[in-house]
Structures are given as C-alpha cells and as structure tokens.
Amino acid sequence: MKKQLILNMAAVFLALFMAWLFYYESLDLPKVAYQLPRMLTYLITILAIILIIESYLKYRKTTEEVQEEGIMVRRTFLFICSIALYIYLIDFLGYFITTPLFIFGSMYFLKATKIRNILYVTIGFTLFVYLLFVRFLHLPIPLGPLS
Amino acid sequence: MSRKRNHIVVVLLIVALMFTLIACAKPTAAPTPAPAPAPAESNYPEKPITNLMGFSPGGGSDQLAQLTVPFLSKNLNTTFTNVYKPGATGAIAWTELAKQTKNDGYTISVTPTPMLMTNYIMNPDITYTIEELEPLANVVTDPAVIAVGVDSPFKTYEDFVNAVKAEPGKVTVGNSGTGGDDFFTVLMWEQQTNLKVQMVPFQGDGPSWQAAQGGKIDASFTNLGITYPQVKAGNLRILAIFSAERSKLLPDVSTAKELGANVVTGASRGYSAPKGIPADAKAKLLDAFDEMFKDPEFVAACEKQGLEIDAMIGDEYGKFLKDNEAAYKDIWNAVKDQYKS
Amino acid sequence: MENVLLGLTNVLNLINIVAIFAGTAIGLFVGAMPGLSATMAIALLLPLTFGLPPATGISMLASLYLAAMYGGSIAAILIRTPGTPAAAATVLDGYPMAQKGQAGKALGVSLVASLVGGIISSIALLTVAPILGKIALQFGPIELFAVAVLGMTIIGSLSQGSTTKGLLAGAIGVMIAMVGMDPISGAPRFTFGYLQLFSGISFVVALIGLFSIPQAIRLIEKDIKLQKANKITDKMLPTLKELKTMWVTMIRSSFIGIFTGLIPGTGGDTACWFGYNEAKRFSKHKEKFGTGYPEGVAASEAANNAVVGGALIPTLALGIPGSSGTAVLMGGLMVHGIMPGPTLMTEYADVTYTLIWAVMLANFAMFGVGLLFTRVSVSVTKVPNKVLAPIIVILSVIGSFSINNSVFDVGLMFGFGLLGYFMDKIKMPTAPMIVGLILGMMLDNSFNQSMMMSQDDYLVFFKNPIAATLLAIAGLSILQSTPLFGFLRSKLIRGKNP
Numbered sequence: 001m002k003k004q005l006i007l008n009m010a011a012v013f014l015a016l017f018m019a020w021l022f023y024y025e026s027l028d029l030p031k032v033a034y035q036l037p038r039m040l041t042y043l044i045t046i047l048a049i050i051l052i053i054e055s056y057l058k059y060r061k062t063t064e065e066v067q068e069e070g071i072m073v074r075r076t077f078l079f080i081c082s083i084a085l086y087i088y089l090i091d092f093l094g095y096f097i098t099t100p101l102f103i104f105g106s107m108y109f110l111k112a113t114k115i116r117n118i119l120y121v122t123i124g125f126t127l128f129v130y131l132l133f134v135r136f137l138h139l140p141i142p143l144g145p146l147s
Numbered sequence: 148m149s150r151k152r153n154h155i156v157v158v159l160l161i162v163a164l165m166f167t168l169i170a171c172a173k174p175t176a177a178p179t180p181a182p183a184p185a186p187a188e189s190n191y192p193e194k195p196i197t198n199l200m201g202f203s204p205g206g207g208s209d210q211l212a213q214l215t216v217p218f219l220s221k222n223l224n225t226t227f228t229n230v231y232k233p234g235a236t237g238a239i240a241w242t243e244l245a246k247q248t249k250n251d252g253y254t255i256s257v258t259p260t261p262m263l264m265t266n267y268i269m270n271p272d273i274t275y276t277i278e279e280l281e282p283l284a285n286v287v288t289d290p291a292v293i294a295v296g297v298d299s300p301f302k303t304y305e306d307f308v309n310a311v312k313a314e315p316g317k318v319t320v321g322n323s324g325t326g327g328d329d330f331f332t333v334l335m336w337e338q339q340t341n342l343k344v345q346m347v348p349f350q351g352d353g354p355s356w357q358a359a360q361g362g363k364i365d366a367s368f369t370n371l372g373i374t375y376p377q378v379k380a381g382n383l384r385i386l387a388i389f390s391a392e393r394s395k396l397l398p399d400v401s402t403a404k405e406l407g408a409n410v411v412t413g414a415s416r417g418y419s420a421p422k423g424i425p426a427d428a429k430a431k432l433l434d435a436f437d438e439m440f441k442d443p444e445f446v447a448a449c450e451k452q453g454l455e456i457d458a459m460i461g462d463e464y465g466k467f468l469k470d471n472e473a474a475y476k477d478i479w480n481a482v483k484d485q486y487k488s
Numbered sequence: 489m490e491n492v493l494l495g496l497t498n499v500l501n502l503i504n505i506v507a508i509f510a511g512t513a514i515g516l517f518v519g520a521m522p523g524l525s526a527t528m529a530i531a532l533l534l535p536l537t538f539g540l541p542p543a544t545g546i547s548m549l550a551s552l553y554l555a556a557m558y559g560g561s562i563a564a565i566l567i568r569t570p571g572t573p574a575a576a577a578t579v580l581d582g583y584p585m586a587q588k589g590q591a592g593k594a595l596g597v598s599l600v601a602s603l604v605g606g607i608i609s610s611i612a613l614l615t616v617a618p619i620l621g622k623i624a625l626q627f628g629p630i631e632l633f634a635v636a637v638l639g640m641t642i643i644g645s646l647s648q649g650s651t652t653k654g655l656l657a658g659a660i661g662v663m664i665a666m667v668g669m670d671p672i673s674g675a676p677r678f679t680f681g682y683l684q685l686f687s688g689i690s691f692v693v694a695l696i697g698l699f700s701i702p703q704a705i706r707l708i709e710k711d712i713k714l715q716k717a718n719k720i721t722d723k724m725l726p727t728l729k730e731l732k733t734m735w736v737t738m739i740r741s742s743f744i745g746i747f748t749g750l751i752p753g754t755g756g757d758t759a760c761w762f763g764y765n766e767a768k769r770f771s772k773h774k775e776k777f778g779t780g781y782p783e784g785v786a787a788s789e790a791a792n793n794a795v796v797g798g799a800l801i802p803t804l805a806l807g808i809p810g811s812s813g814t815a816v817l818m819g820g821l822m823v824h825g826i827m828p829g830p831t832l833m834t835e836y837a838d839v840t841y842t843l844i845w846a847v848m849l850a851n852f853a854m855f856g857v858g859l860l861f862t863r864v865s866v867s868v869t870k871v872p873n874k875v876l877a878p879i880i881v882i883l884s885v886i887g888s889f890s891i892n893n894s895v896f897d898v899g900l901m902f903g904f905g906l907l908g909y910f911m912d913k914i915k916m917p918t919a920p921m922i923v924g925l926i927l928g929m930m931l932d933n934s935f936n937q938s939m940m941m942s943q944d945d946y947l948v949f950f951k952n953p954i955a956a957t958l959l960a961i962a963g964l965s966i967l968q969s970t971p972l973f974g975f976l977r978s979k980l981i982r983g984k985n986p
Contacts, residue, residue, distance in 0.1 A: 004914070007913055007914040008914055010914070011653075011656075011910070011914045011916060014910075015656055015660060018660065018663065019663065022663060022666075022678055025678050025680070026677070029670070029673075029675055029677060030486060030670075030673045030675055032673050032936050033670035033672065033673045033675050033677055036662075036666065036931070036932045036935070037666050037678075040659055040662055040663045040666075041663075043659050044656065044660065044663070047652055047655055047656045047659060048656065050652050051650075051652045051656060054650070070711065071709050072708075072709060072710065072711065075708065075709070076705060076708065076709040079705065079708055079877070080705060080906070080909075083701070083704075083881055083902060083905075086881075086885070087885065087902050088899075090885075090895055090898065091895055095886075095889075099882055099885075102878065102881070102882065103882060106877075106878040106881075107874065107875060107878055110708055110874040111874070112874035112875045112878075113874070113875055121879070125879065125882060129882070129886055133890065137890070138230065139230075139889075139890055139893055140197075140230050140232070141886075141889065142895060203527075203531075204527065204528065204530075204531025204816055204819075209531070209819060210819060210822065210823075213534065213535070213819070213823050214823075230893065231531075231892075231893060232892060232893050232894065233687065234892055234894070235669070235683050235686030235687055236669075236686070236687070238683055238686065239683055239684065239686075239892075239894070242683060269674060270674075270676065270686075272676060272679070272681055272683065273683065317943065319941050324671060325671065325672060325673060326674045345940060345941070345943075346940070347629075347937055347940045347941055348671055348937070350671055350753075350933065353752070353809065353815075354752065357624075357625060357752065357808055358628045358629070360625055361625035361626060361627075363628030363629065363630070363941070364628075364941060375827075376807055376828065376829025376830065377807065377830065379829070379831070380830035380831055382806075382830060448825075451825045451827075452822055452825075453827060486673050486674060486675070
C-alpha cells in the first residue's frame, strides 16, 4: 500500500497547489467574484488534511504490499507522450497530416493488428473525418501546409 | 481475421448510410449557385465567403446571419459558410478577424454594438480595436425597453420612477449581463436621471425578462424585438422605449426622450471585415448590402421576425461605431471603480 | 382538442414520417459521437430545412434532438465515453455491464428507458403543457440556488469508497467551474490571461477528457485480454420480469426529467444525475449501483429523454426555451416565420401540435432505428483494445475541437484526460467532479443574484416556499449520509487509540 500512499500524497499536493494558485489569483478580484472560490480553497485545504490523516492511518494498518500487476509502464508512458505530441503538432502540421501519422504510428507501435488492417483503419478514419467535418460540416479544421 | 474485416465493412456501411442520408437532405435546400456571369472590373467573389461568428448557434448573431445570408449570397452570387468560434463574448472571433484573418474580402463577421467595443473597453486582456476592422454595414437595431410583468404595480413609467426615488438602490432591475447592452442602458439611464437602482445581471435577455414576468425582480431593461411576442400576448408591459421615435410595433409606448430621460440606445447588429480589404471587394460588399436593404422581400422577412432595420452602410457605420466607442468609454470610466472592489 | 387531432392527422403524412425517421437516424449518430451535440446538429441542419414546410422541418429537428439523447448512451456503454453530456451518469453502470459481456443488454435497457421517458414526457407535453409551463416562470435565482444546492448533495452519494476523496473531487470540480468571466462583476477569473478561458471551460471538453483519454490509456496499459469477444449472446431487450423490477425507477426518472427540463437553465446533463441519485436513494440494493446494475442505466436514460418533452413545454407554451437545444429549435421556428411565444399554441396551433405529435412518434422511430443501429454498434466490443484506443483518441480530439472550433480546447481536453487518468490511479471518483462542474457556476451566480435581489438577506432562501422545500430535501439527503461520517469518525478515533 506504500504506492497508494505516495499517490494519495501526490493528489493532496495537486489539490492544494491548485486551490492556493486560485487563491493567489483571486487577490485582485472584486468581492462578489472571490467569495465562493476562497471558500472552496479553505474547504479543499481541510479535505486535503483529512485525506493525509486518513491515508496515513490506512498505511500503518496494512503491512503487505499489494502489487498492481501487469501495467506496461514504458508502453503506457510512450502512448501518452504520442497523444501529447499529436495534439501539439496539429497547430503546425495540420490535422490531416498528424492524424493518419498518429493512427498508423500508435497502432504499429502497439502491434495492434496486421499492417494491412492498420492501413485500412488509418485511411478509413481520416477519410471519414474529412468528409463529415470538412466537406459536410465546414468546420475550420487546421489544415497546416495542406491549406 | 475475416470476421474483423467484416466488422470494418459494417462500420463503413453505417458511415455510407449516414452520408447518403445527408446527401439526400442537402439538394432539397441549398440552392446551387448559378454560374457567375463574369463582371467587368474584377472577379470577386470567386469562392465562398466565410462568415466568422463570435457566438454559438441559436443566439442573436446567428439569427441575423440566417436572415441576411440568403440575400447576400443572392446579391453577390456566391455562397456563405458560417464558421462558429464562440468564446469571450465574441472576442475570440474578432481578435482573429482583426489580427490573423487575411484581408482579402473572403472573411466577414457579424459585429454587434455595443459588445464589439465594450469587450476591449472593459478588459485590458482583449486587445483588438475597431481601428483594425473595416465596418461594412449595420443591419438591425433592437431598441432598449423597460419591461415589467403584467401583474407589476408599476403601471406607467412615472410609477417606476417614483418607486426608485422613494427607495434609492432598492428597486431591482434585471439586465442581460454585466458588460452587455442592457447593462449600459441602465447606467446611461441612471446618469441621465440621477437615480439609482439595484442592478441584477442575468445570463442573457431571456432569464432577465422571465424574472420580471415571474415577479422575481421589479423590472427588466431589455430589448423590444426579444420581448415583443410576450407583450403582444399580454404577459409583459413596456413602460418606456429607448428609441429616437416611437416604434411602429408599439405606437402607444412613449420614448424615454418624451418622458424626460434623453437616452437613445439599443442592440445593433451589423457586419465588419478586416481592415484593408481590396477596394473592389469592399465596393461589391457594400453594394450587396445596399441592394439587400432595398429588397422588399428582405423588409418583409425582418418585419416577420420583429426586427427593425437600421441601415447604415460603410463610413456611416464606421462613424456610428466610433461615436459609440467614445460614449461607452466615458460611461465605463465613470463607473468602473464600483466594479473593481 | 380540435387542434390536437389536427396535429395527429398532419403528422401521419408520408413526408413528415420520412422527416422524422431521417431526423432520428441523424440524431442517433450525432448522439453517439462524442463532441457532436444535438444543439450543433440542429443549428447546422437548420438551413437545410428551409425548403420544407415549417412543421416538417421542425419535426425533423425535434426528433433529432430526442434521438441524440439515446444516442449518447451508446458510446457511454461501449467505450466509456458519454456521447453527450446527458449520458454521463449512464457510464457508471453502463460500462461495467459491457465489461461483464452484457453490452447488448445495457443498450437494450437504455433504449427501453429512453422510450418510456420520451413517451411520458410527450404525454405531458400534449396534455398539461400550458399548466406546467407556468412552473418555469416560478424559477428565479433564489429557486435556482436551491436546485444547485440540492444537486450538490448528489456528490455525497457518488463518493463511495472514500468520502473524503469524493468531496475533494467535487470541490475541485466547482473550482474549475469558476474559471471564466464572473457574470456579476464581469471580471475574468482564473483565466491566466488566456482569452480562450474567458467564457469558462466548456463542460463537454472537460467531460470528453475526463472519460475518454483515461479509457484509451487503460485499454493499452495491460496485455491481459479484457473480456475477449464474449459472443453477444445476451438478448438486447430486457425481459418482462426484468422490466417489472425497473418500471418504478423509469417512471420516477421520467418525472424528474420533465421537471428538470422545465426549469430554464437545467437540462439533460443535470437530469441524468438527479434520476440516478433518486433511483439509488429509493433502491433496496444501493450497493449494486456502480457495478453494472441495469437499474442505474434505466434511471439516467429515462431522465434524459424525458427532458426533451419537459424542455419543450415552456418553449411551446410560453416561448421560453428550457434548454440550449430548444433555444436553437426556437431559432428554427423564427426562420420559418413563426414568432415563438405564448401564441404558439393558439395562433400557430397547426404547426405546434404537429410538432408535439412528431415528438411522440419520434419515440417509436427512435426505438425502431435504435434497435437496428444498436445491434450493429455492439460489434464495437469485438474490436481489439489496441485498435480501439487510438480511435478513441482521434474521436476525442475532433470532438473537443468541434465544440468551439478551437485547438486550445483540444489541449485542455488532454489536460483533463491526464487528470482523469491520475484520479483513476489514486481511486478518486470522477463523477463528483462532473457534478461540481455542472452546478458550480449556477451555485455561484444564483447565490450572488439572490443576494443582490434581497439586499444581502441570507434568510431569503427560507422565506421562499419552493427554495425552502428544495433546501429541506437537500438537508435530509445530507442527514441520510451522516452514518458515513459517523463511520469515518469512529475509524479515525480507533486509529488514534489502538
């Protein structure tokens, strides 16, 4: 349960950080605008302290380490990074270059299915999005160099 | 593996079905643009014009776009594409229009007054100004009104004023939101009459007049076109109208001017383009608006929707925007300290 | 009465029936796609209906609106991503059912519940609309504040496992809802200078991120074969016996949906949580909720479809839109030259009653088309996880983009996705955060408005009969959950003195 404790502490830290960042931002605001946010800051602080105590007590009681098995950390991490990169690049390369790259790249990396099927999915979905969103709905999707 | 492929086929079939449906729906409505007869001087417009919208579908700007686009596309012999980029009360779209959009005449935007100016007057984070835009034309103006529920004790404008005088700052008056047109109407009215009411901002005109009709607040400063159906049905009563002359819709209602409060204001909606569009494009756009205003069909369509045409084209519209900018700046500077505490 | 029959004969016209079926099919599709909303589809299809007679065009759009409410549950059940905000509560029991290999059953329950909710609300619309419509006007800021408070108590009951973590998630949700221009003072709050945050964080963007990105990551993080292609042997439609256990819940949720729809400012996204919460409160098997319990699906789906009829009541009776979807529909009426307002049911009775019958008929169209559509869409469960994960990602990206046509929102969606994944790892429930996000703004805004209207009198909420009643119910809900607090305290004390 040690891992759970660390994660809980991370959550507490994140919540407190957010709450006090918002508190700091509220300093310049008029009263009607800061009332509720400040009350929330106090509430979050109290709840965070309770959570610290709660998880500390839980951690003391249980001694055995329960391992959450089977998570492929490297693969998961790389997948998350590839999503981030994909979204980041939309602004520069345009949606219709990054999307097929992402579908093909991530499925190939995950060894999702046969290459031929991956190609089908890549082309199919890109075409589907193009027809529906650009051709029919006329959404201003960033096209990048393709525009 | 063939099973998997079958499923892909099935999915593609659904997609195909969707598009057939869509394709079936399309030709019934969208009129196919006739091949353009080549004009003498220039070929503008050669492609569809983008109409950049600062608000979500369904609002006042959208209403104006849906109303005007059929006429404008007829007069310009092209099609229009409405692109919605809502956010920051339109500021996202207008910042883009002023700073990023190519000034080739193929992007225009619905620009409502006073929102277009009050955005940057009130928020230093919003950086575009009307100097960076090319005003094309104002189309409609919806005059501001004071509305009360039909059961309200205020039968006349005088009743309302007397109540405000008796208890300064206690009479509750709704508006469509801080920074909106009705918010400024209240401020202008307060300045002119030296009276003070308790302003209650709502999120939009609807909640504001509904609260007045339900007796939740004492009165609502709102607009004529929005409330007219309710007035006609006898659910709301209009105490005064902030137009220069009495409205054709309600000839019995006195203007604020007649009642001693010299305020003429409302919510106007028009079109603007980025600064520096080609001269021929500008001329053609202005002509298209001019032609639209003269079209009896357009006049009839506006009347049907309870909209009052307030035609101002080109420089006249530009001057209107500038005058408004100065006026709203003054009002905001006079009251802004109350909103910073 | 004459008008009612006239409407019925009008609607049973070939072109109207075709329009209703077309609207239903598009609605199902739009609902099932995360990010495509009924509101948006109505707005985009509006110009296409110009060529049709007003009653036909508007009927088509209304059936689209109705079908999208059911469509939202398809993605919620199959890929744990609500297709519309109104299906967020459906995820809680719908997805666990799919994991148990009962995807078909979950969708069937959802479809039946949607049908029941839709029919009950259509009947209300047809018969008592003018009376119920008046209720909409009774809800001003003071009453809305009480509704928001009542909604907040749902957070408590959604916080199984760790109450502290649930409350914390709820509080963070409310806090995130505060981002954007403060409606009272006009001052930008917590926008960090980003213009894109001035209108606040779009709720749908947060929802897509919180649900779909974590789901995509979960699908690939392990190699274990999750619920491998459990041949869909389960029947889709629930048996009569199963229906018997759920009909009370469905009817209760339908009424909750109608009333939530009536109140301007609350719609399907709120109704599904109210429906779910009340079903749980009255259930004998509270502990089964959240584990793949069909009643949970039925509760939220009946509620969100009943919203359609409920929201149309004030729209048609008074010209007050009860939700954003009906606001766009109202715009549609205007384009067709019909001034929405109190005269709709008298002056334009032919169009209005045709529309009402169309909504009624659309329920059956939805059931029929839904059965076909669902049978096909269940095959999504047979797609390998590693293929599904990237597809979920690209759908989330395009979905979050299309709400405001903003790439910024896509980044925001991904941020919420990471937050959701992290919350999942520390077993912090996301549902309370969503309730906080929905109601946070309403809580803040209506409170400040009430204070302005009453010259800072806090007692105003207790002087108002509707608000006082709602607050009393809220108080009762909190009292009900106190054993939890007591349990927590005893645990703390025991821990300190071993």
